[in-house]
Amino acid sequence: MTATYQDLRGKSVFITGGGSGIGAFLTEGFLAQGAQVAFVQRSDSSAFCDEMEAKHGNRPLFIQCDITDIAALKAAIAQSAEAHGDIDVLVNNAANDKRHEAGEVDEEFYDWMMAINLKAYFFACQAVAEGMKAKGGGSIINFSSISYMMGNAGYPLYTTANSGINGMTRSLAREFGPDKIRVNAIAPGWVLTDKQKEMWVTPEALEAHLARQCLKDTLAPEDIVGATLFLASESSKMMTGQAMVVDGGVVVTG
Template identity: 35%
Template sequence: MQDNQFDLTGKVAVVTGASRGLGQYLGRALARAGADLVITSRKLGDLTPFKEEIEALGRRALPLELDLRDEASIRAMAPKAIKHYGKIDVLVNNAGCNVRKPAVDITWEDWNLVLDTNLRGSFFVAQAFAPHMIANGYGRVINIGSVTSVFGYAGIGPYCASRGGIKQLTMSLADEWGVHGITVNCLAPGWFKTKQNAVLYENPEWVEYLKDRIPLKRPGQPNDLNGAIVFLASDASAYITGQTLLVDGGISTGAIRATTAKK
């Protein structure tokens, strides 16, 4: 057993949706822990700045095009990643999208966009890498959920459905692939500011409302995810599978005061 179980030197990790936001937070943490990366986006050119950033850290980064709503795109991406490095040790299913509307205004197309991307896409990306990991007898699959994997929020019904599905999918794949030495876990961030939700943070009243509900009294910062993603990608989590790890500042406790006094 290696002295530092959190060391990812020699490991190769795929991070989907790495052109912005959480995907870049997670990719940086894995690279700093020693991993080389495969980074994906729908538009290959969007990955150039992040590729250069990872290489400046002394790690390798292979940018690949990936559209989670296109089966052929998924089927083409996985072999390219495997061929380039010779192996894939870690998959971070991060790419996703959201539609913010009242439930009565959600269209058929809205529903399909979110569920096809967040849930169906994540499944088929995992499926594409599974035979390789099974053959190697090793793998770390990390599905990115959210606090909505366990909580419901108004105005984002399809998103909540997709993230709840990710939690259940994680448990199913963990049960099926554990015999092959593959762990499957869900990393569920709470409220982190990203390009996807940045408009919400422009409202000071909403930010104060959010902070009041979080026991740690602040939204998440990029570095708050570093330890969790490295842990789940590393040998330190070898006996953990099928779990959902919430990194949410405690908002999933319910965060509703039972008294009128603020602490």
């Protein structure tokens, strides 16, 4: 942990996909700041919660949930609010970048990809808005990806959803702003999670990607935590409607 955000201590934080990959590091990052964290995950994350409690003396609330089930997602957010108070920080992190080609997409797969990568984000934002308004503000952080900025092939529905997240973030920032609710996006580069290493990282692909980066180190999940904590905290209180890129310098914004 390289920075301490005193205003995050005791804050009610809700994270989707907070038990694995980048999400697990986000959960730990907020716990280390003294926040009260709830997260949803499809798989059993009880052992992870045990580990976090032993390490930080601060146990996260794990709620097993498939975020494509919107009713279950809303119920999980309500359960989190009951346990920790209305949500101060929402992190929409869960996603699925399953590889596919345009010609093999059918309606069922299209709907599933949009459900997990875009629809759930919107309804989570909707579900926390009233509670944030009642508390006098809050921070929503939507995870996107640089994939759509690069125009990558190999997962066109994923890049479509990523681009949609950016548009949704800007519109909700405008709509929620009068209630002091900030809405920002984070667009990571190629973060080498265990899933990425198992499924898609090859020496050739990694070498080609590093050649595009200004910084020649690979990105690890913990490299995304600092930017998330910053956007969650009052240190970024006048930032909203923005997309923060954390990719080692592949894409250029502005």
